Amino acid sequence: MKYAYYPGCSLEASAEEYDVSTREALKRLGVELSEIPDWTCCGASAAEPVSSLLTLALPARNLALAEREAPGLDMLVPCSACYLNHLRVGRECASDRALPGRINEALGAEGLRYGGRVRVRHLLDVLAGDIGPEAVAARVNRRLEGLSVAPYYGCQALRPYALFDDPEHPRSMEPLIAALGAAVFDWDMGGRCCGASLMATRRDVALVSVAAILDAAAGADAIVTVCPMCQMNLEAYQSQAHHADTISVLYLPQLLGLAFGLSDQQMLLGKNLAVTDALKAKLRACEAASA
Amino acid sequence: MKNTRPSISFTPAPLAFKDQELAAAQDMVRACMQCGTCTASCPNAFAMDLAPRQMWRMLLFGLTQEVLESRTFWLCSACYSCTLRCPRGLPLTAAMATLKRLAAAEGDSANRKKALFYQEFMHNVEQNGRIQEMGFMCHYFLAMHDPLLPLEYTPLGLKLLAKGKLRLGGRGQRGRLGPLFAKVRSMEGAS
Structure with a gap:
């Protein structure tokens, strides 16, 4: 299995642990990643409030590079905002016949051409669909018994295009968590918005969402995420959201890596902003049980 | 600290742009039947001054100034719940973003x-x-x-x-x- 890899800007800086754990976990699962050379920012959630053409031209540039440099490969994207931005280019071109021409006129400034041939895939879609829980279970050598894990999907991996999961009641992470030997924490906040960039522009409003999510996770050992923005909002503002106890927040591939026997250091667990001593103790117990 | 970099260069100014963006936003919600599913689905509606449902109607009535003075569209966090659930299939999240562009170009300070x-x-x-x-x-x-x-x-x-x-x-x-x-x-x- 091989994919064209688009890490996105966050994974180069504040979400380095997501990049490292994604690469390491996928390597253990026999997946090869070919990073798209010279990729650039997809516009995040900031392009659309500025320019409608740029909203599509920025991700189209990366898709054009992937077509040229890694023909025939699906593009794997770990960040949900990057994923949706790249995905919607093809979706909007399908319903507006003038659009591909406009996008290519813009890309012509660099001699690039978007042909709409790359399939855009979220990391979670690849893990749950292409690889599947059986292959994941086969790599586990440190079962995460006794761990209760709350799957958090966020918004843009699920909506508006419901491609690999139920956008109202997402479940795709559950078989993966179970494959690691952990218990799935039963809650209904997996698809609730974390506030996204309102955390910068209207923090008071975003904190209401974060508090609701963290409160609902009470009793879980950890929340797992599949997006650097969700991760940051849930891990960095716990005290401001008036949450009494810190709850650990990990990226899904970090949890996979730990169950595969990789160390806390290899999964850059030290970079996470919310990892409790209680979780670390449970991880050590899992380690001892499998030794 | 001396700030030598050029002023923001991506503020779209031409009048045609504003007319076009306003028309685009109105077209997006033209088929709204005022059911309020968008408002009920919005995680940030509690902090808005206009309910989304109400704002779409005002937009169609040409109450552009009143809409642009509201804080409603600035509070959209692009969760796409309204877009997903709208029984008319309207691109409401995109309409929110269009209003952000319009407000930036035409709005007050x-x-x-x-x-x-x-x-x-x-x-x-x-x-x-x-x-x-x-x-x-x-x-x-x-x-x-x-x-x-x-x-x-x-x-x-x-x-x-x-x-x-x-x-x-x-x-x-x-x-x-x-x-x-x-x-x-x-x-x-x-x-």
Whole structure:
């Protein structure tokens, strides 16, 4: 299995642990990643409030590079905002016949051409669909018994295009968590918005969402995420959201890596902003049980 | 500190642009049947002054000024719940973003200030190819002219610093997006 890899800007800086754990976990699962050379920012959630053409031209540039440099490969994207931005280019071109021409006129400034041939895939879609829980279970050598894990999907991996999961009641992470030997924490906040960039522009409003999510996770050992923005909002503002106890927040591939026997250091667990001593103790117990 | 960089260059100004954006936003909600599913689905509706359902109607009635003076569309966090659930299949999240663009171009100084976050972000992307998170936040603080704003971010900044997360990303793509931005700017200015 091989994919064209688009890490996105966050994974180069504040979400380095997501990049490292994604690469390491996928390597253990026999997946090869070919990073798209010279990729650039997809516009995040900031392009659309500025320019409608740029909203599509920025991700189209990366898709054009992937077509040229890694023909025939699906593009794997770990960040949900990057994923949706790249995905919607093809979706909007399908319903507006003038659009591909406009996008290519813009890309012509660099001699690039978007042909709409790359399939855009979220990391979670690849893990749950292409690889599947059986292959994941086969790599586990440190079962995460006794761990209760709350799957958090966020918004843009699920909506508006419901491609690999139920956008109202997402479940795709559950078989993966179970494959690691952990218990799935039963809650209904997996698809609730974390506030996204309102955390910068209207923090008071975003904190209401974060508090609701963290409160609902009470009793879980950890929340797992599949997006650097969700991760940051849930891990960095716990005290401001008036949450009494810190709850650990990990990226899904970090949890996979730990169950595969990789160390806390290899999964850059030290970079996470919310990892409790209680979780670390449970991880050590899992380690001892499998030794 | 002397700020020598050029002023924000991506604020779209031409009148044609505003008319076009307004028409685009109205077209997006033309088939609204006022059921209110959008309002009921919105996680941020509690903080809005106009309910989304109400705002769409006002937009169609031509109450543009009243709509642009509201804070409702600035509170959209692009969760796409309304877009997903709208029984008419209307692109409501895209309509919210269109109002942000319109307000930035036509709005009063308060609206322009609200748009700065996005414009500063895109300015950083235009310069660096890949967003430089730290540089972007510094410029945003400067552009907002609010001495208290950086203080709000101090606890987070210290946390990130302690974790070695305030690092610079790759610089290899610096300037790479200049031609694309320039081309898009000329295309949108001309249309």
